[in-house]
Amino acid sequence: MKKLNVLFVAILALAVLAVTANAQFKIGSEVESFTLSDSNGTERTFDGLKGKNGTIVVFLSVRCPVVKAYDERLNKITEDYSAKGINVVGINSNYTETAEKIKKHTEDNYKFTVLIDKGNVIADKFSASATPEIFFFDKAGKLVYHGGIDNNKNSEEATNNYLRDALDANLAGKVIVKAETRAFGCTIKKQN
Amino acid sequence: MTAFCLAPSVAFAQKNKTGTKKKNVVILPKITVVNGDELKNLLKSTGKPLLVNFWATWCDPCREEFPDLVKIDNDYRGKIDFITVSLDDLEDLKFVVPKFLWKMKAKMPAYFLKTVDEEKIISEISDDWQGGLPFTILYNSAGKVVYSRAGKIKTDILRAEIDKTQNSNTLETQKVSPK
Numbered sequence: 001m002k003k004l005n006v007l008f009v010a011i012l013a014l015a016v017l018a019v020t021a022n023a024q025f026k027i028g029s030e031v032e033s034f035t036l037s038d039s040n041g042t043e044r045t046f047d048g049l050k051g052k053n054g055t056i057v058v059f060l061s062v063r064c065p066v067v068k069a070y071d072e073r074l075n076k077i078t079e080d081y082s083a084k085g086i087n088v089v090g091i092n093s094n095y096t097e098t099a100e101k102i103k104k105h106t107e108d109n110y111k112f113t114v115l116i117d118k119g120n121v122i123a124d125k126f127s128a129s130a131t132p133e134i135f136f137f138d139k140a141g142k143l144v145y146h147g148g149i150d151n152n153k154n155s156e157e158a159t160n161n162y163l164r165d166a167l168d169a170n171l172a173g174k175v176i177v178k179a180e181t182r183a184f185g186c187t188i189k190k191q192n
Numbered sequence: 193m194t195a196f197c198l199a200p201s202v203a204f205a206q207k208n209k210t211g212t213k214k215k216n217v218v219i220l221p222k223i224t225v226v227n228g229d230e231l232k233n234l235l236k237s238t239g240k241p242l243l244v245n246f247w248a249t250w251c252d253p254c255r256e257e258f259p260d261l262v263k264i265d266n267d268y269r270g271k272i273d274f275i276t277v278s279l280d281d282l283e284d285l286k287f288v289v290p291k292f293l294w295k296m297k298a299k300m301p302a303y304f305l306k307t308v309d310e311e312k313i314i315s316e317i318s319d320d321w322q323g324g325l326p327f328t329i330l331y332n333s334a335g336k337v338v339y340s341r342a343g344k345i346k347t348d349i350l351r352a353e354i355d356k357t358q359n360s361n362t363l364e365t366q367k368v369s370p371k
Contacts, residue, residue, distance in 0.1 A: 189253070
């Protein structure tokens with residue numbers, strides 16, 4: 001009976017920890033700098049990659065067709081907003097994708113830095129679960145938008161540009177009307 | 193429901209025992225195309241537990257878990273309702289999706305979600321679905337969500353959750369049955 005009680009308490013503690021971990025990262029949360037290797041194997045700090053007016057973190061995958069469908073849109077966002085002081089940082093947390101493939105895919109497809117998140121530490125920290133999933137931090141490092149890039153993987157059919165709307169509102173000092181959306185795509189293949 | 197059903201027959205060239213090629217005509221599974229509102233109607237309680245799997249042929253874990261889902265369908269047929277909802281590209285509706293279902297020997301009713309707003313549908317289905325595929329959700333006989341899983345299913349856990357809905361159904365029946 002005593003063992004059962006101990007087990008119950010341990011399970012309860014784990015459950016509380018899990019809930020707390022998820023609750024830690026929400027709109028308004030601040031991101032602490034972290035260090036990961038980029039697709040070329042160079043160690044990079046998040047602080048060193050941040051834009052002066054904000055930073056878009058996008059979780060990516062080499063294999064996910066939905067990510068591929070968004071590649072062009074992501075590059076266009078990078079072009080359009082880097083001039084406005086907002087940087088894009090990609091993170092690949094899929095344990096099923098090799099560093100070589102991520103390096104080649106980044107070179108072939110992206111105009112921004114892609115970090116490799118071994119052991120999905122950052123994905124877990126952010127509670128990220130899908131690709132492409134967006135976390136937009138304002139210039140103070142606070143999460144102000146989380147979710148999808150827009151509402152349709154086919155660019156011609158997208159009618160709500162959630163991320164662009166969030167970026168424009170934030171740059172204009174306005175409240176982001178839709179600060180949380182869902183990110184349709186593939187699940188991140190996590191190690192645990 | 194303005195559903196559009198597909199049950200195309202397709203000829204496959206297969207080698208027989210003597211090594212010569214022979215054309216076999218197969219009937220591919222029927223797939224019903226639904227929009228967001230029609231999908232929501234499908235999720236309304238009919239008095240039986242309902243298992244729903246959202247998937248796509250381009251999704252690796254979706255394909256990997258499908259044989260387990262087919263086994264679950266075989267084991268629980270008649271006890272629960274089970275439907276699959278494909279979020280594939282429209283161009284894959286005619287051949288790629290039905291061919292996969294045929295290969296898997298899938299017998300559960302198959303639907304294809306046609307929507308211009310993926311984000312809206314996902315947010316309406318479940319608070320626990322961030323948007324990644326696969327997503328599996330189990331409703332009890334009262335239509336309440338009792339289990340959901342983003343990512344590949346853990347078969348033992350899903351089976352245990354389905355069994356729980358069966359046990360609670362039995363208890364409910366006992367409560368209302370006259371002696």
